[in-house]
Amino acid sequence: MLKVENLHVHLNTPAGVVKAVDGITFNIQPGETVGIVGESGSGKSVLAHSLIRLNPEPPAVYPDGEIYFEDRSVLHMNKKELQTFRGKEIAMIFQDPMSSLNPVIRIGRQLTEAILAHRKISKSEAKKKAIELLNDVGIPDPAVRMRSYPHQFSGGMRQRVLIAMALASEPKLLIADEPTTALDVTIQAQVLDLLKSIQQKYGTAIMIITHDMGVVARLADRIMVMYAGKIVESGKAEDIFYHTSMPYTWSLLRSMPVLGSTRHRLISIEGQPPDLINPPKGCAFQPRCPFAMEDCAHSQPALEPRSEAHHLAACLLSESAFEEKKNQMKGVLSS
Structure with missing residues (x-):
């Protein structure tokens, strides 16, 4: 339509x-x-x-x-x-x-x-x-x-x-x-x-x-996540919430209050959105991303399929590497 x-x-x-x-x-x-x-x-x-x-x-x-x-x-x-x-x-x-x-x-x-x-x-x-x-x-x-x-x-x-x-x-x-x-x-x-x-x-x-x-x-039914004028992740609601494949989406979800949580304060996304007059050369989320690599500052990731055909994400990290880094972050936070 x-x-x-x-x-x-x-x-x-x-x-x-x-x-x-x-x-x-x-x-x-x-x-x-x-x-x-x-x-x-x-x-x-x-x-x-x-x-x-x-x-x-x-x-x-x-x-x-x-x-x-x-x-x-x-x-x-x-x-x-x-x-x-x-x-x-x-x-x-x-x-x-x-x-x-x-x-x-x-x-x-x-x-x-x-x-x-x-x-x-x-x-x-x-x-x-x-x-x-x-x-x-x-x-x-x-x-x-x-x-x-x-x-x-x-x-x-x-x-x-x-x-x-x-x-x-x-x-x-x-x-x-x-x-x-x-x-x-x-x-x-x-x-x-x-x-x-x-x-x-x-x-x-x-x-x-x-x-x-x-x-x-x-x-x-379907969710598109926008950052700096681009779609950085797209997929069915369950893909976005349970199989997050982009650090920005993960950061948004992590900043939500959780009912019954013992966490004493909300976790915010550090930094500010980029200047859209002079956007960064690489990934726009790189200056705020907790998982940023050296290549992220120079290469702009394309919106590409993940394990599910209709689940797209713009990130240089593979799904397995991203999962590993998320687990490492959970370990740091819990300790």
């Missing part, structure tokens, strides 16, 4: 050219849930916005690569084609619901406008559909809450409204950009369960972008 080939996205700034997305290739099948994880600044949101051309142009340019949605080139669409494409084929749930909703317009009007933008139906039919969508996303008394303003909803309820708006035209792909960041843990779980139920009802493919490994563990 969605095919991204060798995509490069550069941002022209006064300080220089930021290589926000640097040669990414992947695809998404109908009904699939794909998670994209990584630290802030790894290029996740720029990649997501590129899929529907939401990055301001300029400063954003696409010097190489292609994005195909059902064999149509997104990068070659004109403004009119993009207006029809956005929302109807691919919809997006943004990170902050309060800044995404107009504070002085009632929820019902905002939702019916989203429906009318892509469907040739009457206002009364759009209103009925809006009430149905609010009911689908778990808003109580949807007919009454249509007259409410955004500030009269809780954070979790506003996020549900955004999901309803994204579903207004029954898109084939739903991009959720950090949909649970501003929510407490209980509401996070409710929103993730809601996305699952929506997918089952509408058959929508989902791309979820987050820095929280726990979120993708709960929702994603």
